[in-house]
Amino acid sequence: MKFSAVYIERAIAEHELTQRIIARVSETPVITIDRYGEVFNRAGQNFRIQKRAPALILAKKHGKTVLPAPEGYGFEQGRGFYFSHMLNCLYDCRYCFLQGMYRSAHYVLFVNYEDFMAGIDAEALSHDEGTVFYSGYDCDSLAMEPISAFCESFIPFFANRPASILEVRTKSTQVRQLLDFQPIDNCVVAMSFTPEAASKRWEHKVPNLSKRLQAMKKLQRSGWKIAVRFEPVIGEAGVEAEYERLFSQTFSVLSADELHSVSLGEFRLPAQFHKNLVKLYPDEDLLARETVQHDGMLSLAAGGEALLEALEDRLFSYVDRSRYYRCA
Amino acid sequence: MPISSESVLVTLVVALPAEAGPLKNFFQLKPLRATNNVFQSDQGIRLLVTGVGRKNLNHSFARFARTEFAKESQQVSPAWLNIGIAGHRELAVGEMMVANKISCAVSAQPSFPTPVLSANHYGEVLTVDEPELTYPQNAAYDMEAHAFWDMALNYGMLDLIQCCKLISDNPHGGVEKITTAVIDEIFCAASYEIRQHVDLLRNLAYEQQHLMSDPALYLEIADRIHLNVNQALQIRRLCQRFVTLNRESELEALLATGYHSARDLTQILRESLKSAVKVTEE
Incomplete structure (x- = not known):
C-alpha cells in the first residue's frame, strides 16, 4: 500500500497506532501538521487530481465519535449508529458520494480507536434495546486493514459486548485478519456488489467479482455472518438480465440459507454531492444521465420503483424474503 | 470568456537572473513584449523572474498582473512552479528537494503543497528574509517560496502550485561559494x-x-444568441451532457431545426434528454 505522503497531527504523533503505521510506511515522506483540516478541508482542492496519488493523514477524532445511522440503513432491529474511523476509500467508484462530500481525496485515519470504543459503549449503555454499529459509511472498513488494524482492534472489542452488533461494510478481499479470529456472533461482514459489467465500468481499483465472492465464501465457511448488499442499482437497458446473472453467480458461490441478510438499494445521493461530482467528472456518462429529485436526493430517471420491484422478484427466487430489506 | 483547453500555461517562478538563464535555454523562452522579466515559449511555458526576497516577488506578481499582456492574454496558468536555489543542513549541493511544507520565519501559518511531484527528496522549505548561514532546522532555506505560494494561489489551482529547490549551499559549502557559474551548473x-x-x-x-472547456456547439449557440448567466450555465451543461452521452449529432440536428430564444432552446434540449430515458425504459 503506497501513499504519496503521510501527514501526522502533532497530538497523536506518539500514539501506538501512529508509530506502528509509520514503521510500515518508512519510505514515505512524513509531514507534521496541527489539525487534519489544514490539509483535508482546504478550499480549491481537486479530488480528481489528488485521487491519482492520495496521501494518508493520521489524526485524532474530536467530539462525537458515534452518530445515529440514517433511517433504513441496515437490516437489524434496534437502534442503529455509525462510526467513521476513516474518511475516504482506497477504491475509486465513479458513483461514490464521497467524491462529492469531501474536498480532498486523501485518506484520513483517526487513530484514537479508544475514543470510538468509549462512544460505542456510551450508546450501548444508554439504550435498553439492542444496538447496531455500522462501520464503512465514509470508507471501506477492510480495504486498509494492514495499515489501519481496524478488525484487529474492533473484533476483540465487540467479542466482549455480545449485546451490540457490528456491521462492517466493504468491497475488499482483505479478510485474512478476520479469518485469524474465531468468528463472533455479533459481527456481520456486508459486501456490496454490482453486476460485473457495471463493476468493470465504474468500480475502479475494486477487486473483481469472483475474488470478492471467494473471500465471502471463505468467511461464510469459517462461520462468520455475511451479508450481501446489491447496491447501487444503476438503471439502464439490459440491467435486469445483468442482475439475474449476478444473483446466479453470487448464490452459486454463497449459501443463501446461511446469509445474514440481503439488500437492494438504488443509486441515489444528495443533489449537492451530485453537482460536485459533475464538476469533477463532466465527461462521465453516468453523471450526464437524466435524474429525478425527491427531498434533496437525486436518483436516475431510468431506475425507480418498477426496476427495484422487478429485481426483488428475481432475487426472491434465490433468497428467502425474511432475509431481505430494501436499503433506503 | 470561453474556456479552451488550447490555452494552458505552466508558469515557472525564479528569483535570480542566474536561475532564469538555464531555464530560458531548456525551454526556449523568449522575452515577452513590454516586459523585462517575463519570458514565454510557444510550448505553453512562461517564466517570471522576480528578484530576491518576498517583497520583490510580491512586486513582480503585481507588476505582471498590471501589464497589458496579462490583461489581454486569454491563456490561463493553472500550474505554477517555484524553482530556486536553497541552503540545507543535510542535503548535498546539487540535490533537488520537492517542498511538502512551506513555512515562513516571520509567519506562523505553514502551507502544504499537494504531493504531486516525484523526487528523491521531499521536505520543508523555510522562507527567511536574510541568507541563513547556520541551517538550524532540517529544512531548505530560501527567500521567496512562502510569498510565491500566497501569490500563486490567486492565479493557479491549489493542487498544481508546486515548489522545488536545488541545494546550493550547506555546512560544507557556504553561500559565499555561490556564483552564476555554480547556479548554472x-x-x-x-x-x-x-x-x-x-x-x-x-x-x-x-x-x-x-474538462472545463466549453463544448464547441455551446460556443456556437453563445455566439448566435444572447444568454444571461443562468441560461449560459444551463445550456452549457445540457450541451455537455449530449456530448458525454455520445449524442452530439442529435444535438446538432436539434440546433439545426431552429429555436426562438434561450428559454425555448433550454426546453427543447431538456425534453430531448428526457425522452431518451423513456426510450431506454421501453
Whole structure:
C-alpha cells in the first residue's frame, strides 16, 4: 500500500497506532501538521487530481465519535449508529458520494480507536434495546486493514459486548485478519456488489467479482455472518438480465440459507454531492444521465420503483424474503 | 470568456537572473513584449523572474498582473512552479528537494503543497528574509517560496502550485561559494528532473482545462444568441451532457431545426434528454 505522503497531527504523533503505521510506511515522506483540516478541508482542492496519488493523514477524532445511522440503513432491529474511523476509500467508484462530500481525496485515519470504543459503549449503555454499529459509511472498513488494524482492534472489542452488533461494510478481499479470529456472533461482514459489467465500468481499483465472492465464501465457511448488499442499482437497458446473472453467480458461490441478510438499494445521493461530482467528472456518462429529485436526493430517471420491484422478484427466487430489506 | 483547453500555461517562478538563464535555454523562452522579466515559449511555458526576497516577488506578481499582456492574454496558468536555489543542513549541493511544507520565519501559518511531484527528496522549505548561514532546522532555506505560494494561489489551482529547490549551499559549502557559474551548473544537472516536473504539471493542467472547456456547439449557440448567466450555465451543461452521452449529432440536428430564444432552446434540449430515458425504459 503506497501513499504519496503521510501527514501526522502533532497530538497523536506518539500514539501506538501512529508509530506502528509509520514503521510500515518508512519510505514515505512524513509531514507534521496541527489539525487534519489544514490539509483535508482546504478550499480549491481537486479530488480528481489528488485521487491519482492520495496521501494518508493520521489524526485524532474530536467530539462525537458515534452518530445515529440514517433511517433504513441496515437490516437489524434496534437502534442503529455509525462510526467513521476513516474518511475516504482506497477504491475509486465513479458513483461514490464521497467524491462529492469531501474536498480532498486523501485518506484520513483517526487513530484514537479508544475514543470510538468509549462512544460505542456510551450508546450501548444508554439504550435498553439492542444496538447496531455500522462501520464503512465514509470508507471501506477492510480495504486498509494492514495499515489501519481496524478488525484487529474492533473484533476483540465487540467479542466482549455480545449485546451490540457490528456491521462492517466493504468491497475488499482483505479478510485474512478476520479469518485469524474465531468468528463472533455479533459481527456481520456486508459486501456490496454490482453486476460485473457495471463493476468493470465504474468500480475502479475494486477487486473483481469472483475474488470478492471467494473471500465471502471463505468467511461464510469459517462461520462468520455475511451479508450481501446489491447496491447501487444503476438503471439502464439490459440491467435486469445483468442482475439475474449476478444473483446466479453470487448464490452459486454463497449459501443463501446461511446469509445474514440481503439488500437492494438504488443509486441515489444528495443533489449537492451530485453537482460536485459533475464538476469533477463532466465527461462521465453516468453523471450526464437524466435524474429525478425527491427531498434533496437525486436518483436516475431510468431506475425507480418498477426496476427495484422487478429485481426483488428475481432475487426472491434465490433468497428467502425474511432475509431481505430494501436499503433506503 | 470561453474556456479552451488550447490555452494552458505552466508558469515557472525564479528569483535570480542566474536561475532564469538555464531555464530560458531548456525551454526556449523568449522575452515577452513590454516586459523585462517575463519570458514565454510557444510550448505553453512562461517564466517570471522576480528578484530576491518576498517583497520583490510580491512586486513582480503585481507588476505582471498590471501589464497589458496579462490583461489581454486569454491563456490561463493553472500550474505554477517555484524553482530556486536553497541552503540545507543535510542535503548535498546539487540535490533537488520537492517542498511538502512551506513555512515562513516571520509567519506562523505553514502551507502544504499537494504531493504531486516525484523526487528523491521531499521536505520543508523555510522562507527567511536574510541568507541563513547556520541551517538550524532540517529544512531548505530560501527567500521567496512562502510569498510565491500566497501569490500563486490567486492565479493557479491549489493542487498544481508546486515548489522545488536545488541545494546550493550547506555546512560544507557556504553561500559565499555561490556564483552564476555554480547556479548554472546546478540547474543544468537538474534539467531532466525539472523537465519532468514541468511536463507532469502541464499534462495535469491540460487535462483540467480540457474538462472545463466549453463544448464547441455551446460556443456556437453563445455566439448566435444572447444568454444571461443562468441560461449560459444551463445550456452549457445540457450541451455537455449530449456530448458525454455520445449524442452530439442529435444535438446538432436539434440546433439545426431552429429555436426562438434561450428559454425555448433550454426546453427543447431538456425534453430531448428526457425522452431518451423513456426510450431506454421501453
